[in-house]
Amino acid sequence: MVRKPAAASPGGTGRRTIGCISRVLIVMLVLIPAIAAAEAPTVIVSNYTVTPAILMPGDEGTITVVLASTASAATGSALNVRVDTGAGGVNTSPAAPSNAYIENVLLNGKGVEVLTGSYQDIGEIGPGQSFPLTFRIRAPGEEGIYFPEVWVRVRDAAGVRYPIPVNVNSAYALIKKPALRVERTVPASVDPGDSFNVTLTLQNEGRASASDISVNVNATSSAITPKNSENYYIPELPPGAESVLNLTFETDTNAPLGLEPVLVTIDYQSADLAAFRQVATIGIPIVGRAEMGIASIRTEPSRITAGSPVDLTIRIENTGTANAKSVRAAIGGLSLPGTKEAFLGTIEPGNDGPAVFSLQTGREGEFPYTLTILYTDDYGEHATQQTLNLIVAESNSVPALIIAAAVLIVAIVAVALWYRRRKRE
Known part of the structure; x- marks a missing residue:
């Protein structure tokens, strides 16, 4: 006779599911602290110095250690956990490194008397950073090589214990190390x-x-x-x-x-x-460098005629990357009387300033001249020159004669009209 297998009771299935979930939760509780501790950044002793290198019994000296962060980037941390009730498991995403917070640093003498050897609540040390700490010690009365330990406590991370060899008048050489x-x-x-x-x-x-x-x-x-x-x-x-x-x-x-x-x-x-x-x-x-040039040239009046005054305005611009200081402009070789120097002061990069020269023209013609710009920057004093021309047109007297004739005609007509009216009266 063949017996049918007994059907699984709902209660038994539920107990197995609860038991599976319980085991997964236990694994999570065990693994989460371990993962967090493994990923949390800490510090290392990157270098140390004992001064003097060999102490006599009873002498005082110093131990200087350099603490450096093990983190490579200052970002936040995250932990993702996923529970699969079918097979059970824990998914974790590695925590990104962040700053390490140093709670305290102690020096355990191990036979060496520590005079000053405690630093409390130092604070955070970021990626790529390091700093030195110095401890004062006194050598013991007996000769030999001693190994006091530096204890570093880092918040939420594994601590550090690092032995420092101290030679007290010993003939044995210390362990060689690179530097x-x-x-x-x-x-x-x-x-x-x-x-x-x-x-x-x-x-x-x-x-x-x-x-x-x-x-x-x-x-x-x-x-x-x-x-x-x-x-x-x-x-x-x-x-x-x-x-x-x-x-x-x-x-x-x-x-x-x-x-x-x-x-x-x-x-x-x-x-x-x-x-x-x-x-x-x-x-x-x-260090930036100033570069001076001409932005525009304008005259007032715009048409220069012989015998008239003129204001020559040359705008000087700084096309460099640093301030141009003590900027001065001068025109040379121009055979016209007037002011031929101008002081502009400081011109910042991308800005310009006006150099105004007041001149008096005497005759028509083309007058070449040289504009010299003097200035200083972080590299010293500089001078730049550029050759320019000033064109003076011939003075035109025809319009003045026409105006004078018109005025004379108007005056004659007015006198004639006045005389005729007087005669009638």
Whole structure:
């Protein structure tokens, strides 16, 4: 006899569904904090210095550490979770890095006496940023190598514990480490709208090789943009070696004048895979240049005749990218009497100013002259010249004679009419 399988009860199906959902929720509760902690940005000790390098027992010294952010961009974070009651699962979108908030930094002596070693509520550190902290220590009475630890507590992220080797009159050498120094060659000045080159030289002044070196070039302003790559990779840099990077940038024509910073972030590792980060700043001097020219020439009256005065107005414009200061204009070689110099003061880029010369014409003809414009900008004093002509027309006496004749005729007619009326009376 064949038995039919028993039908599943609705209650049993419901219990299995609830149990599945419960297990998924437990997984969510376990994974969400782990994911958030893994994605939250923290800091690293990118460099340290012990001064003096070798302490005598009982001597005082300092430990300076450089903390650097691990974030690459300052954006918000998000976590998306999806529950699938059929198979169960958790979907997460990785959290975008943001600023790391440093709550406190302590120095745990580990045998070294810490004189000052506590920093509280330091605040946020953003992507690409770093700053130093200094602790005062006193060496113990016994010789040897000690390893005090720097403890960094970061809000909502994994903390950092980093040992710093301190040599107290020990014959044993400390662990060798690399030390990169950045030299930069920049132009003395850059005009807005021009391209320029920067040379970066990375030198390893340490006693160990630096490996897995990545260099990121980040212009802090949209006025400067790199023409070539922003990221560079150097597999290894032995002690005493150097690597040269040639960078090319472009500037906007409306770039603000002044010192524009370009950040260079260098990440590398030592032989023991310890991570280091350095942030160097390249200051680009944006210095504008004034360019002077003639916008228009006008005379009053518009038709110049011999023997009449004339006002010559020449509008001088600045077509450059910086202020033109102490602007003066003078006309030379013009054989007409009058004022031949004008002071305009400061003319900003895109603006113009009038230079007015009052002259007295004596005879008709074509009179060549030279306009000289003197001005100063951030590059020094400049002068520009342009040859012009002033045309004086012949004085026309016919209209004056006609007017005089007309006046005389009117006078004669008036006298004749008056005399006739008197005679009738």
